Amino acid sequence: MIKKILLTIFILYELNTFRMWNACRDFSDKFHFSYPQMGLRLEDAVHNDIGFSPELVRLFHNKPVFFVNSIFSNYFHFWDIRFGVMFFSIVGYFGIFCGFWYLVRSKFKYKLMMLALLLMLPLVEIFGGSISYDARLILISFPYLVFSIYGIWGFMRDKKGKGVLIVLGFLILSIWYQYVFSGDIFFDCVKK
Amino acid sequence: MKLNKLIIILILLLAVFLRFYRIDTDPPGLYIDEVSTGVNAYKILTTGQDEFGVPYPLFFRSFGDYKPPVYIYSVASVMSVLGKNELAIRFPSAAAGSLSILLFYFFIKRLVELKSNKIQPAIKKYLPATGMLLLALSSWHIHFSRGGFEVNLALFFYLLGCYLLVLFWGNNKAKYFVGGFILFALSAYTYHTFRIISPLSWLILLTAFFIKLPKLRKKIIRCGVIFIILIIPIIQFSLTSKGSERFVQTSAFSEYKADTTTQKLFVYPMVYVKNYISFFSFDYLFSNGDGNGRHQIPGFGLLYRWQLPFLILGTSWLIKQKRNAYKYVVIGLISLAPLPAALARPSPHSLRSLLLILPITILISLGIVIFYINLKKFKKIFLVFLVIIAMYDFLIYAHFYYNHYPKVNALDWGAGNKQIVEKIIKHKGKYDYLVIDKNLNFTEHYVNFYMDSVELLVVESSWVKPKEWEKKKVLYIRPNYGNVNNEQIIDRAYLPGNNNDIYAEIWNL
Numbered sequence: 239m240i241k242k243i244l245l246t247i248f249i250l251y252e253l254n255t256f257r258m259w260n261a262c263r264d265f266s267d268k269f270h271f272s273y274p275q276m277g278l279r280l281e282d283a284v285h286n287d288i289g290f291s292p293e294l295v296r297l298f299h300n301k302p303v304f305f306v307n308s309i310f311s312n313y314f315h316f317w318d319i320r321f322g323v324m325f326f327s328i329v330g331y332f333g334i335f336c337g338f339w340y341l342v343r344s345k346f347k348y349k350l351m352m353l354a355l356l357l358m359l360p361l362v363e364i365f366g367g368s369i370s371y372d373a374r375l376i377l378i379s380f381p382y383l384v385f386s387i388y389g390i391w392g393f394m395r396d397k398k399g400k401g402v403l404i405v406l407g408f409l410i411l412s413i414w415y416q417y418v419f420s421g422d423i424f425f426d427c428v429k430k
Numbered sequence: 431m432k433l434n435k436l437i438i439i440l441i442l443l444l445a446v447f448l449r450f451y452r453i454d455t456d457p458p459g460l461y462i463d464e465v466s467t468g469v470n471a472y473k474i475l476t477t478g479q480d481e482f483g484v485p486y487p488l489f490f491r492s493f494g495d496y497k498p499p500v501y502i503y504s505v506a507s508v509m510s511v512l513g514k515n516e517l518a519i520r521f522p523s524a525a526a527g528s529l530s531i532l533l534f535y536f537f538i539k540r541l542v543e544l545k546s547n548k549i550q551p552a553i554k555k556y557l558p559a560t561g562m563l564l565l566a567l568s569s570w571h572i573h574f575s576r577g578g579f580e581v582n583l584a585l586f587f588y589l590l591g592c593y594l595l596v597l598f599w600g601n602n603k604a605k606y607f608v609g610g611f612i613l614f615a616l617s618a619y620t621y622h623t624f625r626i627i628s629p630l631s632w633l634i635l636l637t638a639f640f641i642k643l644p645k646l647r648k649k650i651i652r653c654g655v656i657f658i659i660l661i662i663p664i665i666q667f668s669l670t671s672k673g674s675e676r677f678v679q680t681s682a683f684s685e686y687k688a689d690t691t692t693q694k695l696f697v698y699p700m701v702y703v704k705n706y707i708s709f710f711s712f713d714y715l716f717s718n719g720d721g722n723g724r725h726q727i728p729g730f731g732l733l734y735r736w737q738l739p740f741l742i743l744g745t746s747w748l749i750k751q752k753r754n755a756y757k758y759v760v761i762g763l764i765s766l767a768p769l770p771a772a773l774a775r776p777s778p779h780s781l782r783s784l785l786l787i788l789p790i791t792i793l794i795s796l797g798i799v800i801f802y803i804n805l806k807k808f809k810k811i812f813l814v815f816l817v818i819i820a821m822y823d824f825l826i827y828a829h830f831y832y833n834h835y836p837k838v839n840a841l842d843w844g845a846g847n848k849q850i851v852e853k854i855i856k857h858k859g860k861y862d863y864l865v866i867d868k869n870l871n872f873t874e875h876y877v878n879f880y881m882d883s884v885e886l887l888v889v890e891s892s893w894v895k896p897k898e899w900e901k902k903k904v905l906y907i908r909p910n911y912g913n914v915n916n917e918q919i920i921d922r923a924y925l926p927g928n929n930n931d932i933y934a935e936i937w938n939l
Contacts, residue, residue: 279729286834298829310735314712323707339746411703418700 241394262427316360329408330386337389445531445566449524449575454516458836459845462872464578466492468519471505495676500620501580519578526586527575535562537593544755552803561795570732584621587613607653615660626770680774705777709768714778723842725780734823740797763789837927846933847876849923867908906937
């Protein structure tokens with residue numbers, strides 16, 4: 239019973255975090271891949287290679303490597319703990335990781351497909367600049383929210399009384415944290 | 431067995447090479463703290479006093495804070511052999527960094543061999559050498575080993591202390607216990623963050639051993655007291671205004687407005703939480719580091735990106751383990767490392783959290799070894815593939831470190847100041863007064879380091895030659911404020927590298 243009550247509070251609180259997402263007009267540039275910017279960085283890097291043979295310059299500075307690095311850089315921002323605790327809250331972010339933990343360990347038939355889908359969701363934001371922010375918002379935030387609920391529920395069931403206490407502790411910490419640092423979301427997004 | 435020894439020797443040689451190759455010119459200059467260390471070390475060596483005339487101090491007055499003594503005395507002893515130069519200042523850090531690689535091998539080896547561990551023989555076999563290799567190639571560790579950073583020496587003492595305590599765990603010999611805590615105390619005298627990390631480690635380990643080894647309780651208490659006696663001076667000093675000066679300057683709480691005690695109690699814990707978790711940010715670890723040009727190459731994280739899946743694998747494997755010694759040690763080190771650093775700003779900070787590199791490297795190594803031993807097929811293909819990716823990533827890092835970094839981040843390392851001093855020496859005897867523009871940050875200290883007791887005047891950029899100096903010759907050094915073609919400019923100091931960027935103009939007034 240306590241678990242269900244706590245889960246309900248958690249869901250209500252997580253729905254409340256949508257306020258954060260809704261306060262934004264768009265994510266900041268660091269989340270978006272930009273081909274011209276990548277080109278500029280590449281050009282800048284090549285300029286420092288005076289005296290090197292063209293083959294060596296190409297070995298270190300080429301489009302495939304810069305492309306992969308840029309995508310990684312954009313992608314890591316989504317999994318950054320500082321982004322996570324603001325947009326999903328501390329308990330929500332913890333729930334997402336628990337979700338991955340329990341999904342990997344489960345015997346669910348389509349778990350690999352689901353994992354791949356969840357891991358690839360941020361690509362919508364990285365490449366989907368032309369899609370409206372609201373659509374991207376629903377595409378990205380909603381699945382993670384559901385997944386976070388799955389993770390928290392799994393954790394509370396798995397760890398029993400200790401799990402309930404930990405989730406409760408995280409929940410209090412989340413409310414406290416978001417109250418103090420509510421303005422920090424604008425490091426990651428553009429104000430409406 | 432012979433092959434194993436050969437591998438260890440080769441990795442060690444690689445580590446030494448990566449930490450010492452062109453260490454005097456890359457990074458491309460001494461940064462201001464290195465200069466301060468050099469000046470004090472040289473004064474101690476030649477006069478037995480620091481730059482302010484205090485004989486053999488326990489804490490060295492520096493720019494706005496007091497430096498712990500061990501690194502400065504180490505540099506002084508190296509200077510007695512190598513002379514007053516860049517190599518002498520960086521040598522203790524590079525040597526400690528190289529020795530840490532070997533020590534890390536033995537530390538992991540002893541840790542996984544503890545009887546209380548239930549661990550697969552294959553992990554015991556492969557983990558120490560894998561960890562050693564990864565630490566040897568770690569861009570984070572290489573970077574801080576190549577500058578005159580005290581933290582690297584402190585990390586070496588702390589690791590040696592941990593190693594001795596693991597030995598004690600295995601055989602309960604008191605000498606290892608005492609030795610371990612003496613080294614913890616030594617690390618506290620080497621770098622600021624270990625003033626918190628070492629006592630905390632002491633407290634945790636003392637409690638753990640006290641509970642686990644009831645027969646040795648008296649011995650444990652007696653040995654534990656030695657640590658307290660050793661760190662009494664540092665505790666006393668930390669409680670004075672001088673000792674807490676650095677903390678006050680860099681306090682993470684100072685930038686948040688909280689006037690009343692209630693406000694402070696409400697805001698400060700969350701500031702600390704925010705800073706603490708920032709050390710586990712993916713962007714910090716894998717993409718951009720802490721953003722300080724002196725701490726990493728721009729655009730590079732502290733870890734290589736290919737290591738991420740292995741870090742996740744190693745971490746999840748460790749979480750699943752039952753109560754084992756290495757689990758406690760790794761989790762303990764991960765939790766401890768950011769504790770003091772989170773009190774300061776900016777956060778995260780790769781220098782202050784260097785200790786994190788040890789548990790993270792163990793986790794990545796675990797990930798690689800577990801993946802390898804669980805592969806039923808294609809083991810060789812996996813190894814070849816991994817080596818190619820790791821080598822390529824490392825070569826890119828090395829290329830950026832030796833070619834791009836000295837040009838792009840020259841100013842972060844105080845480059846150009848040595849070139850100014852060379853110009854001053856070149857024009858020696860041709861002037862009565864030496865005047866330096868304040869906007870050339872700290873140049874006077876570089877002059878002080880490279881040339882002994884030179885009289886000079888530091889002035890604002892609006893300075894004009896006073897009338898009473900009309901008949902005197904002045905060598906005036908100022909930044910390049912623009913393209914001024916003035917006959918009074920007799921020389922220029924350029925930044926090192928082939929960009930021909932002017933750093934300063936030498937005027938004859």
